[in-house]
Amino acid sequence: MLFPGDIHITLDENRRLKLPSVVLSSYDQCGGREVVLHYWPEGSLGILPLHVWSQLYSAKGYDQAACLMDMHKRLEMQRFLQNTKRDEISAQGRLTIPVNLCACAGLVCGQEVVLTSSGQYLNAWNPQRLAEVMAHLEALDQQEREDVFAPVKPNQ
16 A cells, blocks of 8 residues: 555545545555554554554454453553544545544644555644654654764774
């Protein structure tokens, strides 16, 4: 599920995203329109196909009975799931974002949302937050380049 560049759309007054046809066909090709909305700590809202979400849930071990026996693991699972909602993209290509997930991700009705691809799923970003995250990543990359290519000091 790869998309060229960013896709800019507007969150309507009813908290709905009208997904472009290229997005809809990608979801159709990778298993259907059942999705899981999940807030990521970096500030975006993931729109994951259900099968991708299931893989993530299993990888975290939350599908194991042993997880239910451990209080720490149960609380971790609760925290992970509290900002998650299963939904389905409508026949009209709309996806309604719950109030709590809009608030977490900084998505505002009537304003632009930027969709970016993460390979197997999309992320919905507040444009300002995306710019801040990208600037932070660029600063990290710049520091890494400087560290790698710093001139070697001659022996004294």
